[in-house]
Amino acid sequence: MKCAILSVGTELLMGEITDTNAVYLSRQLKELGLDVLYRYTVGDNDSRLTEVLELAFNDVDLVITTGGLGPTDDDMTKETVTEFMGDHLVEHKETVDALREIEVERRHQFSQNNFKQTFLPSRAEVFATEAGTAPGFALEKDGKIVICMPGPPREMTNMFEKRVRPYLMQFKEGVIYSRILRLFGMGESRVEYEIHDLIEKQTDPTIATYAKPCECSIRIASKRKTEEEAAEAVDEVVTQIKEIVGEYIFDENDKDLVNVVGEKLIANGISISAAESCTGGMFAEYMTSVPGISEVFERSIVTYTERAKMEELGVKQETIDKDTVVSEDVAREMVEGLYAKTGSDICVSVTGIAGPSGGTPEKPVGLMYVGCRYKGTTVVQEVLTINFSREWNRKYGTMTMLDMINKMLDGREIPTNHRLK
Amino acid sequence: MKCAILSVGTELLMGEITDTNAVYLSRQLKELGLDVLYRYTVGDNDSRLTEVLELAFNDVDLVITTGGLGPTDDDMTKETVTEFMGDHLVEHKETVDALREIEVERRHQFSQNNFKQTFLPSRAEVFATEAGTAPGFALEKDGKIVICMPGPPREMTNMFEKRVRPYLMQFKEGVIYSRILRLFGMGESRVEYEIHDLIEKQTDPTIATYAKPCECSIRIASKRKTEEEAAEAVDEVVTQIKEIVGEYIFDENDKDLVNVVGEKLIANGISISAAESCTGGMFAEYMTSVPGISEVFERSIVTYTERAKMEELGVKQETIDKDTVVSEDVAREMVEGLYAKTGSDICVSVTGIAGPSGGTPEKPVGLMYVGCRYKGTTVVQEVLTINFSREWNRKYGTMTMLDMINKMLDGREIPTNHRLK
Numbered sequence: 001m002k003c004a005i006l007s008v009g010t011e012l013l014m015g016e017i018t019d020t021n022a023v024y025l026s027r028q029l030k031e032l033g034l035d036v037l038y039r040y041t042v043g044d045n046d047s048r049l050t051e052v053l054e055l056a057f058n059d060v061d062l063v064i065t066t067g068g069l070g071p072t073d074d075d076m077t078k079e080t081v082t083e084f085m086g087d088h089l090v091e092h093k094e095t096v097d098a099l100r101e102i103e104v105e106r107r108h109q110f111s112q113n114n115f116k117q118t119f120l121p122s123r124a125e126v127f128a129t130e131a132g133t134a135p136g137f138a139l140e141k142d143g144k145i146v147i148c149m150p151g152p153p154r155e156m157t158n159m160f161e162k163r164v165r166p167y168l169m170q171f172k173e174g175v176i177y178s179r180i181l182r183l184f185g186m187g188e189s190r191v192e193y194e195i196h197d198l199i200e201k202q203t204d205p206t207i208a209t210y211a212k213p214c215e216c217s218i219r220i221a222s223k224r225k226t227e228e229e230a231a232e233a234v235d236e237v238v239t240q241i242k243e244i245v246g247e248y249i250f251d252e253n254d255k256d257l258v259n260v261v262g263e264k265l266i267a268n269g270i271s272i273s274a275a276e277s278c279t280g281g282m283f284a285e286y287m288t289s290v291p292g293i294s295e296v297f298e299r300s301i302v303t304y305t306e307r308a309k310m311e312e313l314g315v316k317q318e319t320i321d322k323d324t325v326v327s328e329d330v331a332r333e334m335v336e337g338l339y340a341k342t343g344s345d346i347c348v349s350v351t352g353i354a355g356p357s358g359g360t361p362e363k364p365v366g367l368m369y370v371g372c373r374y375k376g377t378t379v380v381q382e383v384l385t386i387n388f389s390r391e392w393n394r395k396y397g398t399m400t401m402l403d404m405i406n407k408m409l410d411g412r413e414i415p416t417n418h419r420l421k
Numbered sequence: 422m423k424c425a426i427l428s429v430g431t432e433l434l435m436g437e438i439t440d441t442n443a444v445y446l447s448r449q450l451k452e453l454g455l456d457v458l459y460r461y462t463v464g465d466n467d468s469r470l471t472e473v474l475e476l477a478f479n480d481v482d483l484v485i486t487t488g489g490l491g492p493t494d495d496d497m498t499k500e501t502v503t504e505f506m507g508d509h510l511v512e513h514k515e516t517v518d519a520l521r522e523i524e525v526e527r528r529h530q531f532s533q534n535n536f537k538q539t540f541l542p543s544r545a546e547v548f549a550t551e552a553g554t555a556p557g558f559a560l561e562k563d564g565k566i567v568i569c570m571p572g573p574p575r576e577m578t579n580m581f582e583k584r585v586r587p588y589l590m591q592f593k594e595g596v597i598y599s600r601i602l603r604l605f606g607m608g609e610s611r612v613e614y615e616i617h618d619l620i621e622k623q624t625d626p627t628i629a630t631y632a633k634p635c636e637c638s639i640r641i642a643s644k645r646k647t648e649e650e651a652a653e654a655v656d657e658v659v660t661q662i663k664e665i666v667g668e669y670i671f672d673e674n675d676k677d678l679v680n681v682v683g684e685k686l687i688a689n690g691i692s693i694s695a696a697e698s699c700t701g702g703m704f705a706e707y708m709t710s711v712p713g714i715s716e717v718f719e720r721s722i723v724t725y726t727e728r729a730k731m732e733e734l735g736v737k738q739e740t741i742d743k744d745t746v747v748s749e750d751v752a753r754e755m756v757e758g759l760y761a762k763t764g765s766d767i768c769v770s771v772t773g774i775a776g777p778s779g780g781t782p783e784k785p786v787g788l789m790y791v792g793c794r795y796k797g798t799t800v801v802q803e804v805l806t807i808n809f810s811r812e813w814n815r816k817y818g819t820m821t822m823l824d825m826i827n828k829m830l831d832g833r834e835i836p837t838n839h840r841l842k
Contacts, residue, residue, distance in 0.1 A: 011631060013457045015447030016640070018439065022462070026436030036434045037469060041443070041460035048458060048480070055476050059469070071610045072630065073620075105785075106807045108840065111614045131809060152632065154810070208437065280709025281702030284723040288701025289812070291777070299729035301722055302705040308720035311762075341732075356712070391710070 002060040008067035010043035033173040067151030069134040089119040127163035177230035178221035180254035188216040262290030273344035274300040275334040278352040313337030331369035425477040429488035431464035488572030490555040492534040510540040548584035598651035599642035601675035609637040683711030694765035695721040699773040734758030752790035
């Protein structure tokens with residue numbers, strides 16, 4: 001099936017926001033074996049929206065829109081699409097009931113214009129929302145289909161996962177099976193270099209590398225008649241890739257490192273605490289995003305000043321004086337002090353220079369020391385990032401903490417020097 | 422002048438890369454006072470490219486393309502545009518010379534297909550590149566113009582800055598001046614409802630509301646002959662809006678709340694510490710994203726368990742037993758314990774239920790208590806979010822902490838109940 005993606009919103013044309021929805025949908029439709037021929041962006045303007053719909057349906061059978069379903073006056077995607085598809089709006093009882101329920105539950109009163117969202121095309125298949133108040137829908141006419149979804153990415157992706165993907169399964173052609181390997185400690189261009197021969201000689205499965213902040217991934221995908229056939233082909237390539245870069249892979253099914261670590265801790269009842277400096281709470285923030293982590297995550301002490309490190313963790317003034325606060329010994333004392341205080345099974349620490357200022361020739365921006373104590377052993381790793389930005393360095397520090405925990409839990413060796421390959 | 426942006430590249434339709442070029446160009450054209458009516462994305466396919474050019478020129482006078490100017494076989498933007506505009510390709514001597522020069526300088530030999538890039542439309546105004554090997558160009562016919570630029574963002578932005586913007590200056594119309602007000606505590610639909618009359622009666626300045634996670638913004642923009650005129654018109658509307666929803670506005674020039682707060686703390690040398698529970702370090706993570714915050718940000722104690730709250734902050738077991746750990750009294754004891762330990766000028770705390778599980782009828786998911794101590798006074802606010810997700814609740818808690826600090830610094834009143842309007 002041939003498709004087009006239509007993003008609606010004047011704020012997109014103004015460049016005020018980046019259209020991540022279009023990228024997400026492009027990928028999702030490709031997974032389903034549907035061909036995306038065009039993407040369009042128009043403002044909240046009904047004549048231009050109509051014009052683009054007309055053009056699109058010259059070539060495609062399905063148009064997916066995002067945006068313009070909100071409660072305000074400039075939101076007119078639903079009205080325009082309904083008219084274009086020769087339908088009219090009627091009040092949708094389930095949606096009204098859902099809004100009323102939220103009002104009671106949340107002791108909140110929606111304003112009258114929220115109820116504009118309860119009017120939907122009479123022939124539509126309605127996609128209820130779990131993440132907002134604007135429902136989506138699919139509307140068909142003469143074999144052509146428009147699917148409308150809300151614009152806020154969180155609402156849109158939630159609706160796509162729960163409702164639209166299942167709806168689209170009826171149009172799926174062939175079977176695509178894919179796996180995504182996730183790597184930390186090796187950059188995308190190096191990964192691509194290492195597995196270049198594999199990439200070159202493959203047409204199916206396809207192998208693609210992607211750079212993400214502080215990590216990278218490899219996507220292996222195959223389109224075959226049956227899922228078994230595709231899975232077998234993919235698995236064979238995965239085995240070959242693991243022989244080359246296996247030590248950098250932390251997950252083979254697109255799981256975030258923090259979830260890999262969090263789930264291991266929870267499954268084994270291993271308690272954890274952290275002492276953070278340059279990551280500024282990011283480690284705790286990551287850990288506590290894992291559902292169920294409260295069973296094992298004890299606390300994180302974010303000690304941003306020297307005084308806080310001494311008072312909270314017992315770091316000694318003389319240790320700081322000896323080799324500054326960004327040093328192996330301070331990272332070690334932070335871990336030991338944290339353990340003395342909490343007794344957590346795993347204690348982890350980080351001290352470093354996130355930048356952009358504060359670097360010296362001896363201690364440059366991007367230098368960090370990450371400590372980890374588990375089963376009586378404390379290891380400190382020196383990390384030097386390829387300094388991109390403060391945000392990058394904080395994230396790289398957080399990822400290194402998680403990577404060390406992961407390796408220590410698995411009983412793998414940890415080099416005292418960590419450099420991105 | 423009315424414009425369209427056309428991004429060319431199959432990799433865009435596959436969702437392999439995000440189209441940052443389109444966002445960049447949208448902003449740049451807006452700055453020049455040129456109206457972007459459409460954005461299109463097509464693959465490297467000449468018939469679809471031609472079709473979109475035809476459609477675009479029904480409504481616009483200028484189409485800017487990015488991508489498809491490279492040396493490989495699938496790059497065909499130049500060829501398609503040249504034919505569409507009734508021109509033909511000729512070898513462009515300056516471009517050949519430039520390539521030869523790079524060959525000598527870099528001791529590098531270009532492959533034959535690099536020289537495909539030296540053929541350009543005979544009538545084109547050529548934009549030499551400083552950042553790559555593909556030149557861009559503008560080609561006119563009957564008052565309609567196509568500008569073609571390379572796809573790699575670094576090459577494109579460089580060419581736009583150095584060559585295309587100066588070329589476009591001839592079409593510049595008026596001046597656009599805009600301001601963005603940022604609000605916390607009132608949702609987008611309510612904001613729009615409150616200022617509906619203003620929005621309705623305005624054509625210039627335009628007023629638009631936008632929802633963002635846990636906050637919203639209002640953009641006021643005017644297009645006039647001079648910047649002074651536009652600024653005056655915008656400022657007048659800003660004053661009117663402030664009369665209606667002023668108490669929810671935390672910044673009038675698109676600054677994040679964390680930066681508003683951070684800068685006030687730094688400017689006045691006011692030290693700050695935090696005691697976090699359900700936000701899991703997010704408050705610290707936000708604060709430490711502010712450049713220079715290490716001068717005032719002392720520490721954050723992320724106490725995820727009851728034991729940690731008692732050990733670190735002196736929260737009493739009996740207080741927890743009385744009304745659970747998610748209660749006004751626990752938030753107060755967290756603040757007081759933090760102050761006893763740190764003596765920071767501002768001490769802030771949060772305890773709550775981020776979800777998705779852990780809620781009860783009396784203490785539902787999304788309920789939080791936020792405490793703030795400043796100048797001897799402790800205020801605790803009860804917050805109940807319109808629960809969307811764990812992530813949303815954590816962020817809402819963090820934003821409420823920042824909002825309370827901001828109001829206490831300004832000496833503004835803080836209600837003990839916080840409900841999103």
